[in-house]
Amino acid sequence: MSLTRIKFPAGFWTGLHQLGISPHDVVRKARLPLTIITEPAVSTSQYFAIWEAYSDLIDDIAKGIIKLTTVFETAHYPPSVLATYHARDYRDALKRMARYKQLCPPESLRITEEGKYCTIELDWQYTEQPGPPMLVGITLAFLLELGRRGTGKPLTAKLVEFSQPMGDIQILETYFGCRIRIGGNCNRLTLHRGDLDRPFVSYNAELLEILTPVLDKTLDEHRTHSITEMVKWILKRNLPAGRPDIQMVASELGMSDRTLQRRLTDEGTSFKHLLTQVRHELARDYLVDPSLDIKEVAFLIGYEDQNSFYRAFRLWEGDTPSNWRTQHIGN
Template identity: 60%
Template sequence: MTSHDRIKIPPGFWIGLREIGFSMEEIAAKSQMNLAEIERPEGVTTSQYFTIWQAYSELVGNISEAVVKLSTAYDPRQYPPSMLATYHARDYRDALNRMAKYKRLCPPENLRKTETGENCHIELSWTDPAQSGPAMLVAITFAALLELGRRGTGQPIKAKLVEFVEPLGDGQLLQDYFGCPIRYGADNNRLTMKRSDLDRPFLSHNEELLEILTPALEHALDERQSKFSIVQTVERIMKRNLAGSRPEMLIVARDLGMSERTLQRRLTEEGTSFKKILSRVRHETALAYLMDPSLEIHEVAFLTGYEDQNSFYRAFRLWEGETPSNWRIRQKSTSTLAR
């Protein structure tokens, strides 16, 4: 996920949670967020989104149980447009193709679907490699893909294999739900299906609705790609030149083959600035590095472009309201409690 994106949580998510006995207020309290942050029209940040999922996982207590409960409780009538287009697809293959494509409209996950021999593989990666989501979110995404096929076809479709990079809770519960072996410690998060199941027609197919939804979704994809391309490029250049120095606009502009004035104008047109992007990149990079216990604070400061540790401390207090050391301790404590 690009750092300037925000994630809009669909109303159906909260409705599904209420169906299984949890409220938005409980999630907010557990995630140490206020309702105003969660309900912002532009959505939440990647970190906040991951925190919300972690809060739900901790409230349920058993990650596997949390996955199964929410996957089966989610009402298709509450799907956002991108998901609705998959539910009313022609068949399971069409639905998965649409899901992989339209997932780009609602990060932070990327889905890559391939068909080889008798298998269909769906791999999950994160749009922003510096921010990996909780294992709970990987599992709920794979469960949603399987649930889509089951609801669309009306058949009890089973997976062939589910692989996770990180371990989860009750493996037997997930194995019963997916109907296949569960493997932990894999190189990638991967869901493997029977290729023959992809030919199953959807009972929920609605061609008229697809004719309405598809052009709008395709337009949104084109608009998104056009809108964010320059910001993504600036961020990539910044990250590449961040260690040990503050990336200068002149250097970034030269890399892009344009003048500083042109670069600033392009960024202004997209509602941002060089300074805002740099602060955001440093912030998110710092959080990612602080999660690595092998790095000292002064090393994190250097890797995020600060020449001295005091400047890094001042910036971090503005971002998080506490010192990098305290933030790291709190994250470690939260992670320990989650286990």
């Protein structure tokens, strides 16, 4: 499921290589399995851990922000970013970026145009955790980098505000070409509104015609995912390793257990109900696999003893697991 799974663009790991940083070192520092480098997507907590690890391996947050933002090659952009790079002008690019950011949580962008300026505020979807400073800085730097690469002009910002310390501010002020304010209550990039009308030299109407309908369709499908579906997906993945509790699931979603319970109540369900539902669905899936004995099925769905599983299954299906299996195997 894409909503809780965050895609790391392949270019991220390539970019690290170009900076002389081994992706393996980053993953080890993040205390994650090395296989995560080749996985198509990661959870919110893993995503944040990778950014924290990159930050720890670079001497200074500000230096790390500028290095990765400028080394990232356009050829490695995922389709959602490619669409922004080939937009008609800077305004069109930023609007597309805010729209398609929804395909890659947890960052979310809010754009406001007023008077001479345009502000872009960074927010977080599906998580109450503030993102790592490195990720915050790179997200805002990348928005200016997009305008510079697209227009072919050395654009500067009017003001950049960060809620957390960002290392050597001078480095950032040199890059953004403006004052940097630290310790506010938001992360925000303020641009000169006139720059938004600048055409992109990389404008490609033909490519946009191909990419836009595909991305819009993906976005519509993406929005249909609910918290309920996300919780079920996490439960299904974690049940074989033991009985996951609400704290563990909430942590993976980057929110408190109280917030998760509230969101589930809003969707007319509860964590306990979903856990039961997932166990029932998995029990049926596992029982039609003749290679698994019933004791294994009980263990895989989080029951420590077979009797508890038998009692639960009788409530669900009105039959014993073995009778149910006999009737359904091979059907």
